[in-house]
Amino acid sequence: MTDSLVETFVSDDVLHRFMLEKAGVRGVLVRLGHSWQEIASRVEYPEGLRSTLGQAVAASALLTGNIKFEGTLSLEFKSQGAVRLLFAETTDQGRVRGLARFDPDALSHIVDLGTLDEAMLAITVGHAEKGRYQGVVTLDGTSSISEALEGYFDRSEQLPARILLAADGDHAVGLMLQPVPGEGGHSAADADDDAWARVGHLTETLGAREMLATRPEELLYRLYHEEQVRLYDPRPLAFGCTCSRERVEGMLRALGRDEVHATLDDRNGEIEVICEFCATRYTFDRVDAEQVLAGPDTPPAPSTLQ
Numbered sequence: 001m002t003d004s005l006v007e008t009f010v011s012d013d014v015l016h017r018f019m020l021e022k023a024g025v026r027g028v029l030v031r032l033g034h035s036w037q038e039i040a041s042r043v044e045y046p047e048g049l050r051s052t053l054g055q056a057v058a059a060s061a062l063l064t065g066n067i068k069f070e071g072t073l074s075l076e077f078k079s080q081g082a083v084r085l086l087f088a089e090t091t092d093q094g095r096v097r098g099l100a101r102f103d104p105d106a107l108s109h110i111v112d113l114g115t116l117d118e119a120m121l122a123i124t125v126g127h128a129e130k131g132r133y134q135g136v137v138t139l140d141g142t143s144s145i146s147e148a149l150e151g152y153f154d155r156s157e158q159l160p161a162r163i164l165l166a167a168d169g170d171h172a173v174g175l176m177l178q179p180v181p182g183e184g185g186h187s188a189a190d191a192d193d194d195a196w197a198r199v200g201h202l203t204e205t206l207g208a209r210e211m212l213a214t215r216p217e218e219l220l221y222r223l224y225h226e227e228q229v230r231l232y233d234p235r236p237l238a239f240g241c242t243c244s245r246e247r248v249e250g251m252l253r254a255l256g257r258d259e260v261h262a263t264l265d266d267r268n269g270e271i272e273v274i275c276e277f278c279a280t281r282y283t284f285d286r287v288d289a290e291q292v293l294a295g296p297d298t299p300p301a302p303s304t305l306q
């Protein structure tokens with residue numbers, strides 16, 4: 001491999017944390033290439049929905065940038081409208097996955113999440129066994145995930161945030177900025193407001209096309225070179241699924257003996273479970289199923305998809 005190939009590979013699925021030292025603003029930039037293509041190619045999504053899903057996946061990775069957590073961070077959108085489910089997840093190891101379920105006949109070209117019936121968006125952080133935190137994101141009057149998340153940061157007692165998201169068939173990119181209170185030499189509140197506004201203006205110049213076409217280091221330099229960008233070591237991101245045979249077994253046990261037997265009778269003695277995220281197939285014949293049913297009485301596998 002030549003140097004340039006290595007560089008392209010490294011910067012294509014990556015999370016960059018950075019600091020704008022003059023302004024006292026911290027940021028996260030996420031760029032997904034192969035990992036996003038893996039997710040996007042699983043189902044033939046209409047273009048508008050594919051873009052929305054890519055934005056959600058980039059957002060889930062963005063939100064892991066400035067927090068310490070164990071397990072997974074997920075964004076889950078549900079509605080009774082054309083988009084039934086939109087799920088995006090990033091693990092503490094930088095593994096991303098996502099999917100959407102939709103009604104192709106009802107879906108319009110532009111996906112406006114806030115207008116769908118009974119729309120709800122939740123952020124869940126944590127570990128199934130060790131405890132989870134869930135925050136509900138208000139969607140009233142918002143049309144995009146970035147707008148909804150900005151509103152979430154404004155309403156919660158956390159710092160405000162500026163969030164930009166873009167996705168096409170090849171890349172999903174996210175940029176998040178937050179002021180750092182009491183740092184960067186700005187003790188007066190006015191100075192902080194000025195710096196935050198100044199960075200906001202610089203950020204507004206960025207369009208989706210430029211965001212998708214530009215490598216992270218170059219993008220940050222182009223936007224913020226006058227703000228003294230300090231770039232921390234990048235973290236690699238990759239597609240990855242947390243499904244396992246044990247989890248599927250737990251799901252079968254949770255279904256119960258009658259349901260499992262009925263399914264075996266229906267399907268010529270074989271139960272097949274295909275993971276929607278990664279297409280891994282898990283099969284169980286009658287002997288396997290009896291072993292599973294006789295197995296340890298573990299709590300039902302936490303399913304994010306119910």
Ligand SMILES: [Zn+2]
Pocket residue numbers: 241242243244275276277278279280
């Ligand atoms: Zn899987």
